[in-house]
Amino acid sequence: MRPQNRINNPEKIDRLLIDKDLKDGKLVIVQFSDKLYTDKILAELNELCLEYDDNFSVRFYGHYQGSFDCKTLLKLPNIKALWLDCLLKVDNLEVLTELKNLRRLSLGVFELKETEILQANNLKNLKELIIGETRTKALNLQHLENYKDLNFLIISGHTKNIDVVGKLTELEYLGLNSISKVKLDFVNKLKKLKSLHFVLGGRENLDEIEENEIETLEIIRVRAFNSFKNISNFKKLKNLLIEDQIQLTELHFDKEILSLTDFKLINCKTFKSLTGLEKLSALNQLRISKTDINFDEFIKQKFPKSLDILAFYTAKTKIDKENKERLFKIGYIDGLERKTTNA
Numbered sequence: 001m002r003p004q005n006r007i008n009n010p011e012k013i014d015r016l017l018i019d020k021d022l023k024d025g026k027l028v029i030v031q032f033s034d035k036l037y038t039d040k041i042l043a044e045l046n047e048l049c050l051e052y053d054d055n056f057s058v059r060f061y062g063h064y065q066g067s068f069d070c071k072t073l074l075k076l077p078n079i080k081a082l083w084l085d086c087l088l089k090v091d092n093l094e095v096l097t098e099l100k101n102l103r104r105l106s107l108g109v110f111e112l113k114e115t116e117i118l119q120a121n122n123l124k125n126l127k128e129l130i131i132g133e134t135r136t137k138a139l140n141l142q143h144l145e146n147y148k149d150l151n152f153l154i155i156s157g158h159t160k161n162i163d164v165v166g167k168l169t170e171l172e173y174l175g176l177n178s179i180s181k182v183k184l185d186f187v188n189k190l191k192k193l194k195s196l197h198f199v200l201g202g203r204e205n206l207d208e209i210e211e212n213e214i215e216t217l218e219i220i221r222v223r224a225f226n227s228f229k230n231i232s233n234f235k236k237l238k239n240l241l242i243e244d245q246i247q248l249t250e251l252h253f254d255k256e257i258l259s260l261t262d263f264k265l266i267n268c269k270t271f272k273s274l275t276g277l278e279k280l281s282a283l284n285q286l287r288i289s290k291t292d293i294n295f296d297e298f299i300k301q302k303f304p305k306s307l308d309i310l311a312f313y314t315a316k317t318k319i320d321k322e323n324k325e326r327l328f329k330i331g332y333i334d335g336l337e338r339k340t341t342n343a
Contacts, residue, residue, distance in 0.1 A: 059085070061087060115140055
């Protein structure tokens, strides 16, 4: 993910700063939390939308005193990247369908009424789409089947016709947030998928996911998740994060994963057993925090020669200091000193 610079409620547009940030490889988001934009500012932003690619974004969020009127968007016909999210209500959402240059869209309107909005022809040209949670669960995802260029997708809370995601052959990044009780076999059709993220929602396991090309996997606060027996199906995995899983008690790497370099196991308080680490021949960083793993037993196992950073935290200051010293004596650092030195 690119670094971002969010410019909040600007009274004037600093073109030099925006130009510098974009040339430095940042995503620039000019955002407004209320009706603080003037016609002059919108006209300047529209000029910048024409000049720059979709790494330059405009965002409208909040507007807590009322609803956001999408007619404002008619003054940004050149916009390529739009964040219309963290909003309770909007008026005239159909204006969104008139923005012919859109390539990136984040749509998060809680009181969304237009459940067929994804059928708009201009949205079929999107390459990135974030769909936020709404009160209604009737948003029709079936229209996504026509989004042939989509390579980045996050869906929060919507499951109607979610199987259609399996038809998005160019998809490289998929986030499934607050989603429960749906089968995951559609993921197996996504041959270009490199990054898969589960946040909130609920499911017991990922057993339906077969061998894949996924390089980054995150499982965060997923209710009832208690088993990860098919970890070896993620044979191309480079980065693994498992966080806030209160029912997961063990993980065993039963086959080699030659690419995994970074593994973080965070705040899984009933987790007791992590074994088979010697099969991770490229593992460089392992961070473990707030688990039920017995440290003395844990460090007796064989670790891969590639391991450089090994951090083990219990949230008890004295014990953490002792563990850090013991790990240092056998050749491991916790990585924090390196960050300080580099700074």
